Amino acid sequence: MADPVWTLGEVLSATGGRCEGDPAAPVSGFSIDSRALAAGEGFIAIRGPNRDGHDYVAKALQSGAGCAIVEETFPGETFLAASEEDGKADLDESRLVRVRDTFDALNDLGRKGRDRTDHAVVIAVTGSAGKTGTKEALRAALAPSGTVHASAKSFNNHWGVPLTLSNMRRNIDYGIFEVGMNHAGEIFVLTRLVRPHIAIVTTVAPVHLGFFASVDEIADAKAEIFEGLEPGGTAILNRDNPHFDRLAEAARRHGAETVGFGEDERAEVRLLECDLGADGSAVTSDILGETIAYRLGAPGRHVVQNTLAVLAAVKLAGADLAAAAEALGGVHAPTGRGQRFVIATGQEPVCIVDESYNANPASMRAALQTLGLAPRSEYKRRVAVLGDMLELGQEGPRLHRELAEAVDAGGVDVVFACGACMASLFEALPRARQGAYAKTSEDLAPALLSGVRPGDIIVVKGSLGSRMAPLVEALKRRFEDG
Ligand SMILES: Nc1ncnc2c1ncn2[C@@H]1O[C@H](COP(=O)(O)OP(=O)(O)O)[C@@H](O)[C@H]1O
């Protein structure tokens, strides 16, 4: 077995916790979700807004947790489990780590996890769109150069970030962290835990406008990432974004170097040539003075942009640029963010593009633009199935209506729409483009399923709360079943 990430003794000294178990006992990592726990890991009983992890301690220990971090007051001797069926259990005190506050313990472990790395280059990724995609591209790009530890999924918040840090081995070469926010002040806390050497801001766009008065305020909240930069650190910023100057100024105030990426002539990491294909792109770019040509395995201009930031980070991290660029050819869109399913139908094939994981004005535009790359020789119709972009506050209807332009630019033939805000877009479309509209994704399904046909390329996109994923599944079934 590989070296454990922690020993019980180290856990106790990091958290100030108490436990009767053997201090030399290995703890292979941490989880806050008893269902996702691997044997030998520590389960941290976090109190969330809906659930209390303490209700799942018995289950976690039964399913092989090495230990459970619980609060002092947690009744260990006779434990009432989460459901009646689980009955009562005597918990093994030698596997209970008792702390004053489990959320603090999680943060303590994260902080310690970061502090003890001996030589890792740490990279933080934030932005209004493209964090997960950029993080995954970095993971692949750095893999040829050394051992990489990166956030799972979109673990980017006050639980996900310290958890990712707590699972980091001390001798890794590269640590990659997705850092997200809904409100001002959140990134500030997270970046001080991560203490990156390199901070990437992919883009700034109107997202979560329900919580912010302006996009400038969103830019300022992203700029909080620089607060945690290590001395001599570098900020990698989107040179083509209207908020570049604001971010660059903030970065310099924190003593950081700045590197701009994009098409702008002033960008230090600059796109020189780009052939956007339907399945990927061929790119030539100047990465801090080094010209390099490479292919990308996922389509779209936004993907090209993100990879400029990735290669900038690779170069700054002192890793192998050529190997990184080559690895990008094998990076495909993550689940729900542009994943493609081509289905043979007996007639012309159909392509379903699953963008159901999330949506905001920036990523909607990116998806519609990418749909516009589909060759007419391959797919006769371009179909967009759109659900509401949530959390936009009062600006919601306007930001939805304004997508009509992107629908037009992408040469989208038919739009199926659902949700209160999407009504604004649907009404703004010319008659010929109106497929069908319904209040909910569920109600849209019948009209959608009868309105699509072989030869279509169909992108399905909306915020997670708009429940667009079931439509992706329904479309797949519709064509797979003939
Ligand atoms: N630079 C970008 N600009 C606009 N949209 C983007 C960009 N990068 C990725 N996207 C799109 O944003 C959506 C979310 O991507 P993801 O990588 O999950 O971002 P995040 O983690 O920031 O939510 C996807 O639809 C993706 O295609």
Ligand SMILES: [Mg+2]
């Ligand atoms: Mg994400």
